[in-house]
Amino acid sequence: MKGTAKFVQGNEACVEGALYAGLKFFAGYPITPSTEIAEHLSGRLPRIGGKFIQMEDEIASMCAIIGASLSGCKVMTATSGPGFSLMQEALGYAVMAEIPCVIANVQRGGPSTGIPTHVSQGDVNQARWGTHGDHSIVALTASNHQDVFAITVEAFNISETYRTPVVLLFDEVIGHMRERLVVPEAGDMPIVERLKTSVREGVDYHPYLPREDGRLPMSDFGGVHRYNVTGLFHDMWGFPSDDPAVVHGLIRHLMDKIENRTNQLARYREFYTEHADCLLISYGSSARSARHVVERRRLRGESFGLLELQTLWPFPSEIVRNKCANARHVIVVEMNTGQVCQNVRLAVANPERVFLANRVDGSFITPTDIQRMLHLFQGKGV
Amino acid sequence: MAVKDYIRERFFPHIWCAGCGHGIVMNGLIRAIEKLAIPKNDIVMVSGIGCSSRMSGYLDFHTLHTLHGRALAFATGVKLSLPDLNVIVPMGDGDALAIGGNHFIHAARRNIDVTALVMNNRIYGMTGGQYSPLSGRGILATTAPFSNIDQSFDVVELATAAGATFVARTTAYHVREMATIIQEAVVHKGFSVVEVMSQCPTYFGRKNRQGDAVAMLKHLRDTVHPIGAKAKDENSDFVERGVFVRKDRPEYCAEYDDIIRRAMEGS
Numbered sequence: 001m002k003g004t005a006k007f008v009q010g011n012e013a014c015v016e017g018a019l020y021a022g023l024k025f026f027a028g029y030p031i032t033p034s035t036e037i038a039e040h041l042s043g044r045l046p047r048i049g050g051k052f053i054q055m056e057d058e059i060a061s062m063c064a065i066i067g068a069s070l071s072g073c074k075v076m077t078a079t080s081g082p083g084f085s086l087m088q089e090a091l092g093y094a095v096m097a098e099i100p101c102v103i104a105n106v107q108r109g110g111p112s113t114g115i116p117t118h119v120s121q122g123d124v125n126q127a128r129w130g131t132h133g134d135h136s137i138v139a140l141t142a143s144n145h146q147d148v149f150a151i152t153v154e155a156f157n158i159s160e161t162y163r164t165p166v167v168l169l170f171d172e173v174i175g176h177m178r179e180r181l182v183v184p185e186a187g188d189m190p191i192v193e194r195l196k197t198s199v200r201e202g203v204d205y206h207p208y209l210p211r212e213d214g215r216l217p218m219s220d221f222g223g224v225h226r227y228n229v230t231g232l233f234h235d236m237w238g239f240p241s242d243d244p245a246v247v248h249g250l251i252r253h254l255m256d257k258i259e260n261r262t263n264q265l266a267r268y269r270e271f272y273t274e275h276a277d278c279l280l281i282s283y284g285s286s287a288r289s290a291r292h293v294v295e296r297r298r299l300r301g302e303s304f305g306l307l308e309l310q311t312l313w314p315f316p317s318e319i320v321r322n323k324c325a326n327a328r329h330v331i332v333v334e335m336n337t338g339q340v341c342q343n344v345r346l347a348v349a350n351p352e353r354v355f356l357a358n359r360v361d362g363s364f365i366t367p368t369d370i371q372r373m374l375h376l377f378q379g380k381g382v
Numbered sequence: 383m384a385v386k387d388y389i390r391e392r393f394f395p396h397i398w399c400a401g402c403g404h405g406i407v408m409n410g411l412i413r414a415i416e417k418l419a420i421p422k423n424d425i426v427m428v429s430g431i432g433c434s435s436r437m438s439g440y441l442d443f444h445t446l447h448t449l450h451g452r453a454l455a456f457a458t459g460v461k462l463s464l465p466d467l468n469v470i471v472p473m474g475d476g477d478a479l480a481i482g483g484n485h486f487i488h489a490a491r492r493n494i495d496v497t498a499l500v501m502n503n504r505i506y507g508m509t510g511g512q513y514s515p516l517s518g519r520g521i522l523a524t525t526a527p528f529s530n531i532d533q534s535f536d537v538v539e540l541a542t543a544a545g546a547t548f549v550a551r552t553t554a555y556h557v558r559e560m561a562t563i564i565q566e567a568v569v570h571k572g573f574s575v576v577e578v579m580s581q582c583p584t585y586f587g588r589k590n591r592q593g594d595a596v597a598m599l600k601h602l603r604d605t606v607h608p609i610g611a612k613a614k615d616e617n618s619d620f621v622e623r624g625v626f627v628r629k630d631r632p633e634y635c636a637e638y639d640d641i642i643r644r645a646m647e648g649s
Contacts, residue, residue: 025463046645051462051638056488060455063448067428067459070446071467075459093449221426221444221460222467228439230447239393239439240447 003184010174011036011078013145013181014104015044017152018076020183021191023102024050025073027064029057029083032116033172034106037078058083062090062103069099070229072194072220074156078104081114084123084130091165092131093231095254097238098163098208098216100194102155105167106175107284109362118362119172121284124339127167128313134251136258138265139167139313143287145181147269148174150189151310154267157192162257163216169312171335173285173364194218197225208250209236214257259314266316269308270323272298276305278374279327280357281320281344282334283309285364290333292367293374312340317347329377330354335365388412388422390442397436399507401587401595403554403580404434407501408441410557410578411470414564425468428457430482432474433508433582434501443470451481454489457496465495465635468568475502475516479535483515490544493572494634498546499564500537500575503582511585522589538626541575548574549627553602554581556623563625572633579606579621 008016015037018026026045028038038054045052051068055061058079065075079087084105094101107123109115123130127139138158142151148170155166197217199205201224210216219225228238233247241247258265271294273279278297282290287308297304307323309316324330324344330353332341338356345351357373359365389412398404415425425443429435431450438445444467448456453471461469478486478500489496505523506512513523513530516537521530541549548570552560560578567574581587581598592598607613609624 025459027459043645046638046642049642049646053458053462053638055455055458056484059452060458060485060488063452063455064459064462066448067446067456067461068463069459071460071463073463089449090452220464221446222423222464224423226422226442226444228445228447230439231449232447 003182003188006181006183007178008145008181009036009176009178010145010148010170011106011176012040013148014078014152014168014170015040016181016183017149018102018156019044019048020149020189021153021156022074022193023076023156025065025068025075026051026077027053027055027061027068028077028079029055029061031058031080031083033108033175034078034080034104036175037104037106058086059090062087065101066090066094066097066099069101070221074100074160074194076102076104078106080106080108080116081110081123082112084126088130092133092135094165095131095135095137096231097229099165100159100163101165102152102159103165103167105169107169107171115362117172119285119335119364120360120362121169121171121286121335122339122360123169124312124336127169134255136164136255137167137313138162138164138258138311139169140267140311141169141284142310143174143284143308145179147310149181149183151267153189153191157190158265160192160194161215163218164258169284171284177285199225206236207238208234210253262314262316263318265311265314266319267310268316268319269310271306271308273305273307273323275303276327277303278305278329278331279324280304280306281309281330281332281340282306283312283340286333286335289365289367289370293370296367309340315343315347317343320344320347321349324348328353331357331374331377333357333365333370335359383416385409385412385416388415388442390440393439396440398433399584401581401583402433403503403582404437404501406554406557407472407499407560407578407580408437410560411472411499411564412441413561414568417561417565418568420468420568424466425470426460428453428460428469428471430473430477431508432477432506434472434474435477437472451477452485453477454482454485454496454498458489458494461494461496462635462638465639469496470499470568471496472499472501474507475500475504476506476514479537479540480515487540487544490541490546490573490575492634493545493547493631495571495573497567497574497576500577501580502537502577503580503586505582505586507582507585511589524589537575537577542627545573545631546575546627547572547629547631548625550575550625551577551579551621551623553579553606553623555599555602559623566625570628572631
């Protein structure tokens, strides 16, 4: 790939992706292991005329990026477990008011303060259900820095296209590990710019009336259309409404605009998945170990494959079901007590064939760990 | 422009009770904006949650009705990304100083050019009359049936100590003064705080036997006096009104523009 090669941390790869996608405003609060994202952006953003602000907490950070997004900027914040918990209410606001924004959660061990400098993938379900009420969300992840870059660009593109918050679920190993990254040249990757309304001044603008293709063109604060934005259920003008038809219409819209596009939003990588006897499913840094195991087993002539998920929400159930259709064993490799495993079991025809290979002790799950567990699943002892 | 031109008539009637002070504050704000002749497209009103926060829906500006306590954090994002806009944040006492207390002091500390209107009726109205951090000791509320033991903040002292560069207090009784003060607060470059002492006859008044709205307004007239008035010497319970702080300190967005200039020069 043409471009500029760098040797960087995963957190920097995320920064590069965000800037490539057009990030103009970042608000955040220091928290391990995500802090480098804020540190790098504090230097990079003002160089391109963008804005960086360190807020008083993660609640304020999330609120500030929503305000900036409505003012026309592509926006992002970055955090980890405890900070992600604090952001949940405002994340729900962004869902309800349909504000494009990207939230990077570089996962560490929880609950509570947990194990701040160690790795975990324990926030998968929080990304989906952390904020209250029925809603939908997009959450993406990646296992190497080139993909961290690309998926960050994707996160902004999806966020702008569907006017939804997008959560980037990285983890401590990805965030802090250093490896090569090639930053593509401008124009090499597609960038979705914000869709602005073409409604002229003086004509009634309906900020919450979707076009035929389902998209909602925006008008920035300070522009010629003055409208209301609220976290209450609202009509097409953005005004509060408790009319059951309006409430039902809006909740269906918020769910359907994401859930009905599950396959379209699914990003994944696959290695030898066709006719794999034993299919590993993993994501984020644990997918690196899973891939190592698959490659070694294939060298020994065993029929192993890997499905590496990059879209975790909406969960790509249909794709997982199809990929697992011919596998005798499905092994989900993750660093939590089975948050993705649970969804795989729900997705497949034979859930009793799905096993969990995990570690939840703050340590990175290694290929050796997975090998040992495979022996157990295959009935060969440890 | 007429007052009517600032209002989104199709979203009336408003939700405020008869005798509520919030409408008076809205009137004062409209008159201040009208005097200043700021185009409506240049004003963003950001509010939180509560009776007072509903003001944003009724006014024909760019309006952002947000989360309880967080209006100033949202407003910071709006203002920093578009510093040329006027950002006005109407808040209730609970919204601004209980759940939103942290954002309040930090917005003041940064001296970001936002106008905070604290509509202080000393009660949580929307949830039915619970005590707030401004109710004061001895007040009755649905959550203080034996009388409130919480001490109050003094909004003026708090805002001043936190670094606000324009700090004033007025009341819903002193409407002309209120409009003048709001006018100055909006023009002031930096974080401005205007506390408007207001009446909630429905909950605060009824629970504390303070009479109807008129009686409560008269009480404000009789107990809130200009800064330095002799009346305060006679009764230390009296409260002062007027402009307490008016000073120049670097404004946050202007400072950040300087950062951008230096970064672009590569320093």
